[in-house]
Amino acid sequence: MVCGKFQLGNTMCRAFLSVMMCILVAESSYAQQLISFRPAGEVRPLITRYYATDAVGDSVVQSTDGRLHSISKGNGKFLDGGNARFKPLGADQVGRDVQQRLGAGFSVYRTQNYVVVYESSREFAKWCGMFVERLNRTYYAFWKNQNVPLKEPAFPLIVVVYKDRNSFETRCRQEVGDGVVGILGYYSQHSNLVHVYDMTPAIKKETSPSNWSGTVLRHANGERQVATLVHEAAHQLACNAGLQQRLAPYPAWLSEGIAMFFETPNLTHQKGWNGIGSVHRQKLSDFLVAQRDGLCPAWRDVIQSNGSFSNSETALAAYSQSWLLTYYLYKRKRAEFVHYVQQLAETKPFDDSTEERSESVFFKTFELDANSMTEALRRFSQSLVR
Template sequence: MSWRIAICGALWGCLAAGSILCGDEYFFLKKNGTEVQVRGRVIVEAEDGGALIEDRAGRLWAAESDQIVKREKDQVPFARLDADKMAEAVLDQLPDGFDVHKTAHYLICYNTSPAYARWCGGLFERLYRAFNNFWDRQGMTLSEPAGLLVAIIFSDERTYREYAVVELGESVHSIVGYYNLMTNRVVMYDLTGAQKIRQAKDRVRQSVEINRVLSRPEAASLVATIIHEATHQIAFNCGMQTRLADVPIWVSEGIAMYFETPDLKSSRGWRGLGAVNRTRLKRFHSPNRSRPADSIRVLLSDDRWIQGRAEDPRFQGREAVLDAYAEAWCLAYYLIKHHPDEFVKYMQLLAEKRPLQQDTAEQRVADFERFFGTLPGLEQKFLRQMSRVR
């Protein structure tokens, strides 16, 4: 997720938060020497004239004042594109050969087999239902997305990389799928073609064959990544989190990891929800890891640890990032299991955070302690409970 948060950091720098607005306008923007017309609403207007704009396809555009050539009011109220117009808009931005599969909540654009598109649609819908049902039982009411959630599926890893390198850069070689905060889309490729899991005898034209291939142990991390990114997309479109708001990364990542274990044996349920994440737990308890006593405070107050940009030497490097993800999963798991009511209230507070309004480290800690008590007291209970998890 670090590449997405890097975008946030850049935007906080160029769009000092001003007023939060809502209206429908035509914007003529100069981007990379080309004039682009955007119809949408202003989400944030900076004091210097810059703006954060959401277009009718759900994409966010960050424009500094000198990039806005002209803007015109539109009398038609803002609304997301309907399914047909959304499909047309997305297909216009993709190479030739893509088709569309629609479900109740998803628009899937693909150039792989229709069977794989349907399989993904079914998987995403099951995740969507499980996510909403879980939080409803917890007492947190979520909203319907403003429009269909878009997923783009490439037929193979090569064409996926050719497309995604523009957004991911060199990270594309290590990422099998991602959710882009700015475009609001999940992008991935057909995992049944991944060299890591593909066998010569595989035929993946039907859902049962897809399940068979992707249920192999060597495919688990790949499928979990797709579910992880799809969970981010749901959370940012159902009122739980607001794109570009200052929600601590550990919260977003902890929740995504809580949901990322799929149940490919069932066509309806999601028995993996809330299961112990063995990889993260093993990392957390690793005897080779020296866990600093102030780990929770650092995780709460400073996203740079989980981003891999920490200035404190104790939290630097790739291994430290893996430690941060383990800490995030453990903390989310502990709070959801042992402090569910307080966690929902904390999530409701975070849901009120507005785009591009950055909290101080002290405010982040205060928000947390408001519901869970002081960090030293919580730390003892947290470590004691996690030592019992197997």
């Protein structure tokens, strides 16, 4: 799941500003100058740069830790230009800042490419770090093999690991709202953080993962633990490596489909996950059941609208359909799929044009229509049943 909309009344998604200074200027000034302001709840002012203009005309700015903040037009204190440059903070500093915001009980663990801020045991945090590092290597290698150039993240990649479900819901409710009760984890496009929790807290994890990893993977929640962590970290990589721009109206089916393409767990492997490109048996099963029971939204609705993913009655089917569609396009129309992904990577934040994301462009790109696609996906899904 991706949290990507600014919401009124939500202090993490939309900062309520303690305005330091009001200056009425043209929007172009935002793009050229550094801006200092202090959101409510922050101890010190933040140094930011212009990022985008949202649907209501407010500016979204980006602070040096990578977070995005909404700031009413004209608010903020412009810093003297001179030789001032926007310089992202380092991983150690951002990790400490996240730890401080979360409060007592959290610690920090560093890997080569990630900072894990954890409330769980240190060994479980290291276990999570192992998965995201393997995903990172696999992700870059995969897209390189597709001749899709990715960039290195400009900001540190942070994963927050809560000790249990209760802590996750309590601390994330402010950002996600009541919807937190229906999710297992999420990536926030606003904070740039991945949020997950230990789904098997009753299993002691104070020693080396080699002593308990197998027990976790055999647990009823083992598959979901691995899939959720890799899925949300894949969303984070997409938004930091240039495959998707944060707050861009990217199609949900493609965003979720790519994340599920990478998340596919393999519990027969000693580490529970061994890469990408395999059939996601759970998603295939979900699709076949939904298709049998007549619960699948129309394919053109899945392509054109994100509504099916937020509707509790259709979400399970829509997610399975997005995996199947992504897998089908990769397997049967790879060149067109890669080209389509690269086209959509150019979608700008809050871009209200619909042409590139339209149903007609999709069908033209893949030489399909609604009827032929429905039949092709039906036959393809049957070919995957073993």
